[in-house]
Amino acid sequence: MVRAHLSRPWTSVAPPSCNILIDTCHYVATLPNGTKSRRWTSSRSCGHGIGQRSCHAPAYVHKAKIKVASMLKKVGIALFAAAVITVAVIYVMVPDEAALKSLIVERVSGQTGREVKVGAVSFSLDGKAKLVVQDLSIANAAWAREPVLLRASRVEVVVELMPLLEQQLHMRDARADNITVNLERGKNGERSWVFKQAAGDDVAPASRLDRLTVFNLALNYFASGEALRTEIAEVSLNQSAGSPTVQNIALSGTLGGTTIQVNGTLDGLARFAQQEGPLDAKLNATFDQLSVNVDGTLSQSSQLFVVQAEGKLPKALVSSELPVTASANVDLKWPRVNATDLKFEALKSRGVGDVLLDLSRDKPHVSGSLVFSELRLSSAEDSKPGPRIFSEQPVDFSALRTFDGDLVVNAAKVIADPPFNNFSAKAVLRNGELQLSNMIAKTLGGTVAGSATVFAKAPQYALSVNLELDGLAASALSDLAAGPLDGEIALSARGNSPAEWAATSNGQFRAGLGKGRIRARTADTLTGGVMAIFDALTKNSEWVELNCAVMSFDLKKGKAVSNALVADMSNATLVGEGYVNLGKEELALLIKPHPKGVTLNVAVPLRVTGPIRNPQYALDEAAAARRVGGVLASIVFPPALIAAFADIGYESSGCLPGEAAQSTASAAAAGAKIASDASATAAKAAGAAANEAGKILDEAGKVTGQAAKSASDAAIKAGKVVGKAVNSTLREVGKGLKSIFGN
Known part of the structure; x- marks a missing residue:
């Protein structure tokens, strides 16, 4: 006791x-x-x-x-x-290094079906059972450009002890350092990261992993010859305390020089990886100043994401930072992503649409429709005049080489210079070639329609444009003239900037200005001061009546040479020739005026030269002294020259004669009047003028007949561009013009 x-x-x-x-x-x-x-x-x-x-x-x-x-x-x-x-x-019971290597290789190879290599392997009981593997590598698919799918310099794993004693690998916590991952999509849509389990292997199911942390991850993605490289400083997946299936994710790194951060939760990652259930995701990703929210469910059969984005597009995606806000319902059925109810705002452009992204092809393919309430193609800074008309700032079309597409684009309002309304076009993109067809828009009081092509395959871009101008208001282009403007533009060019396109352009430009008016001061300049002398005829009006004007230029290597340049006013007729150098932004034109009802000695030719933005005007008195008498009879109102435009839709210009004979009679009457005026000045000059006028009138009659026939033939051809007959007519007119302006 x-x-x-x-x-x-x-x-x-x-x-x-x-x-x-x-x-x-x-x-x-x-x-x-x-x-x-x-x-x-x-x-x-x-x-x-x-x-x-x-x-x-x-x-x-x-x-x-x-x-x-x-x-x-x-x-x-x-x-x-x-x-x-x-x-x-x-x-004693834990396998030795050789056995551990064999265990790791067997487990990982069985899960991936790929060759696995490991370096040194060690085991420790420092409070927890830890397994450390050095130099782990997993082979890539046989067809991939990079032989290694994953390479890790060091992997530290906390394992369950009892299964390890039975030579089973159950991981609970893992940390990996200095990881390189090479993902690649093949030509036939195959993916190097999709594994096939080794045949005949009885592989244990993946164990629960409470925490995964990766430091210094280099992720490379290869597709269609392009490479996307991402560097991630740290990424961690942590098991949520509230649910055994929820993983908390945190990621930080860089994508193409852009800082990225991702935070959120993934529910069901393990079951989704094993195709046993859906993945619920709630994520917030930040790319510089762009914030993207993802909230939805991803499943093997029917997959839906709700995506919202707000902020600025990073420089990795565009050449400059662009503010963007977007939201969409994303139905993801790999490898296709369908974005419906897409709403976005970028660079003050707002739109909606439905887009399908197909990742099963050699290149990502985008199809669908986009509707812009406002599409902004230029800003206030772009509209400010620079030192050049055509900017030397390079335009980057390289993004057109990264994907293909079929889109229908509509825009209620296009902010550009000039602005457009009710724009619509069909866009087809294939291998860096963008084709815009069925293009139509309202602008400058009229309509512009046609097509355009951008070739972005070569290091130097190429452009092709075909446009028809219908009813444009000349007053919207310049305050010097008013009237309806019709025309055609067919141009091609090469280069990486608007300045290079202008310097290499080839093609044609034709236009006709219908009945309208021109400012008196402009008319006075073009007629060499004659209008000031006859100010009484204009009744001190600010405007002079314009009957019509037609012009035609052929472009070759940036130099536009005129083959027709005519303007008919109420008090004078102007005929010109010359060229405009778009590359140098210079012009050299000779304008020959003839005031109606005025003696010949006041009709002095005018030379317009210098920069396009600031041309210089000078009178050419020497040219006026050469054969100035009767020659002018053929240019008071040259019907053959005007008739050449009948087949390109300028009937409304007011320049076409009702009848060839009437036009010839008008020319003859004008010639007689000029001859009479000349005889009053000097008999010798009058005789020479009359003889010259007779020759020119005969030639004018022939030319007029040819022109009428050409107009009829052109009408039969339903508005095709001037044919051989019209070209012949223009050559004949050119000969007459050379006799006026000299060789």
Whole structure:
């Protein structure tokens, strides 16, 4: 009984006292906190006869204390020995390095079906069972350009101990450093990261991984010869405490020089990877100043994401930072992504649409329709005049080589110079060649229709444009003239900037201005001051009546040479020739005026030269002195020259004669009037003028007949561009013009 009580941690036992009356000894034990505990009595006698004797603690009390201490010491030694033995047994049972390598290779190769190589492998029990693998590599697909799919310099894994003792690999926590991943899409749409499980292997299912952290990840993606490289400083996946299937993701790095961050949750990543269920994602990604929110469900059969984006497009995607806001319902059925109810705003352009992205082809293919309420192609800064008409700033079309597409584009309003309304076009993009067809738009009070092609395959871009102008308001182009403008433009060019396109352009430009008006000061300049002399005829009006104007230029290597340049006003007729150098932005024109009802000596030719933006005007008196008499009869109103435009839709210009004979008679009457005026000045000059006028009138009659026939033939050809007959007519007119302006 005493030993049982002494097994408690008594600090001391008080000396016993003897009770002679009952002949017993009493003991009091004291606890470590100083409290005296229970009392008990011993059965031994403490008295012998009469009187009291002192009691002493029995010897077995001291022996009990010694035995307890000894027992505790032995237990501690036993426990320590057991721990040492356990650790020793674990180390004995854990596979050696060669066996661990074999285990890792077997497990990873079985999951991927690829060749796996590992370097040094070590195992430690530093609080947790850790497995460290050096120089791990997994082979890429046989057809891939890069032989290695994944390479890691170091992988540290916390494993479950008991399965490891049975040579099974169950991971709970993993960390990888200096990882390189090479992903590639093949020509037939195959993907290098899709694995085939090794045939005949009984592979254990993937174990739960509570945490994965990767440092210094280089991710390379190759497709159609293009490479996209991403560097990620850190990415982590953590098991959520609230759900065994939810992973918290955090990522930071760079994409093409653009800083990226991704935060959010993934629910069902493991089951989705094994095609056993959907993946729910709630993510926020930041690309510089662009924020993208993803909230939706991804499944193997029917996949839906809701995406919202707001901020600025990073420079990795565009040449400059563009503010953008967008949202869409994304139906993802790999490898196709269908974005419906797409709403976006970028660079103050707003639109909606439905777009299908197909990733199964050699290049990503985009199809669908986009409708812009406002499409901005230029800004206020772009509209400011620069040192050149055609900018030398390079235009980057390289993005057209990265994808193909079929889109229908409509825009209620296009902000450009000039602006457009009700724009529509069909866009087809193949291998860097963009074709815009069925293009039509309202602008400058009229309509522009046609097609355009951009060739972005070569290092130097190429352009081709075919446009028809119908009813444009000349006053919207310049405040110097007013009237309806019709025309045709057929141009091709090469280069990487508008300046290079202008310098290399080839093609034709033809236009006709119908009945309208021209400012008096402009008419005065073009007629060499004649209009100022006859100011009374204009009644001091700001405007001069314009019957018509026609022009035709042929372009070759940026130089536009006129083959017809005529304007007929109420008080004068102008005929010109010359060229405009678009590359140098210079012009050199000779304009021959003839005021109606004015003697010949005041009709002085005008030379217009210098920069297009700031031309210089100078009178050419020497040219006026050469055969100025009767020659002018053929240019007062040259019907053959005007008739050449009958087959390109300028009937409304007012320049076409009703009948060829009437036009010839008008020319003859004008010639006679000029001859009469000339004779009043000098008989010799009048005679020479009359003879010259007769020759020119005869030639004019022939030319007029040819022109009428050409117009009839052109009408039969349903508006085709001038044929050989018209070209012949223009050559004959050109001969007449050369006799006027000299060789």
